[in-house]
Amino acid sequence: MANRAYKFRMYPNDEQKILLAKTFGCVRMVYNHWLDRKIRQYKEDKTNVTYTICAKEMAAMKKTEEYGFLKEADSIALQQSLRHLDTAFQNFFKQPKTGFPRFKSKKRNKNSYSTVCINGNITISNGYLKLPKIGQVRLKQHRIIPEEYRLKSVTVSQTPSGKYYASILFEYEDQVQEKELQKFLGLDFSMHELYRDSNGKEPAYPRYYRNTEKKLAREQRRLSKMQKGSNNRNKQRLKVAKLHEKVSNQRKDFLHKQSRQIANAYDCICIEDLDMKAMSRSLKFGKSVSDNGWGMFTTFLRYKL
Known part of the structure; x- marks a missing residue:
């Protein structure tokens, strides 16, 4: 089952x-x-x-x-x-x-x-x-x-x-159903382009969070200056939440499409084992690692293959 x-x-x-x-x-x-x-x-x-x-x-x-x-x-x-x-x-x-x-x-x-x-x-x-x-x-x-x-x-x-x-x-x-593995691909994590495969190709990752970061910072500043419990604060909170949700949906859509293309073209994918949580906490890479969504990408690949 x-x-x-x-x-x-x-x-x-x-x-x-x-x-x-x-x-x-x-x-x-x-x-x-x-x-x-x-x-x-x-x-x-x-x-x-x-x-x-x-x-x-x-x-x-x-x-x-x-x-x-x-x-x-x-x-x-x-x-x-x-x-x-x-x-x-x-x-x-x-x-x-x-x-x-x-x-x-x-x-x-x-x-x-x-x-x-x-x-x-x-x-x-x-x-x-x-x-x-x-x-x-x-x-x-x-x-x-x-x-x-x-x-x-x-x-x-x-x-x-x-x-x-x-x-x-x-x-x-x-x-x-047992399937004979014929096509293989290796993926290496890339901070800027999500990954680099064994064929030397890299996806043009749009970096959605980085592109929206200034707008998010501006709206969050407005939110921090509003009185707690007021209707205007609640409206601004929804505005910030929708911005975060849009970035999340854009990232998820891109990762779904990339993982589907790879799963359709190859039978076996080899990925390096990385501790993304530790990497995000070191060398001030937190935002870049989170923006890539590498963990989500590997999860999508795992269930689509």
């Missing part, structure tokens, strides 16, 4: 936007509450609070008057938040390099939650996505989903610019 995800843009109505905002807040509250609980428990006797214990405590908490608002959110989404926290804790102790789980800020403008399909509680048909507690939400379905695909889960997200997306995960039977 293999998995495949489709990401569609959602267009919720005003009532659904309020329900989504409540769900984002409840998921964040559950994550932060039990992260604090785990930290205190570990400091006391060096033991971990398991997911099962957290789930039982949450069920009891929902019955209280103080935390009764948790009933308004999708219960599976709250459980998934606890699972994500438990996974983050386990990953830290297995590989400390991944970093310790951090509290989720209310001021962070990028929100998301995940829910699992159980007994047909999530369906997609005729341009609408049915979500628990939310109902039928209109979406732009730009891909035809094969009938044999089985829906597993959905991750609903909201970007800083206020757009809503649904990443829908499907499961299907995948028959791997």
Whole structure:
């Protein structure tokens, strides 16, 4: 069995936007509450609070008057938040390099939650996505989903610019066919042109962030001078967020097209193993390394080959 995800843009109505905002807040509250609980428990006797214990405590908490608002959110989404926290804790102790789980800020403008399909509680048909507690939400379905695909889960997200997306995960039977490797290509990371291949060719990388850097700096200066909580500040925040989103979309579009061209032309790609995080922190290369999106490019190549 293999998995495949489709990401569609959602267009919720005003009532659904309020329900989504409540769900984002409840998921964040559950994550932060039990992260604090785990930290205190570990400091006391060096033991971990398991997911099962957290789930039982949450069920009891929902019955209280103080935390009764948790009933308004999708219960599976709250459980998934606890699972994500438990996974983050386990990953830290297995590989400390991944970093310790951090509290989720209310001021962070990028929100998301995940829910699992159980007994047909999530369906997609005729341009609408049915979500628990939310109902039928209109979406732009730009891909035809094969009938044999089985829906597993959905991750609903909201970007800083206020757009809503649904990443829908499907499961299907995948028959791997052996293929004889005939065409090979080697890629070497390049700071200015993204990469240089074994044939000596380099793509003309447009460097989207560097080209927009002055405009971004100007808009961010305006944002910093505005009064917090004002409508003008919120409008300016959206303006800055849309600029960042445009740069991100331009970069992603270029990398998708380049990776597709290479995947169609070659059977095997050899890439040097680099620690991009360490490289971005050294010699003041942070902006240039992030602008290239080398890690994203290698990820695209990996699943397209």
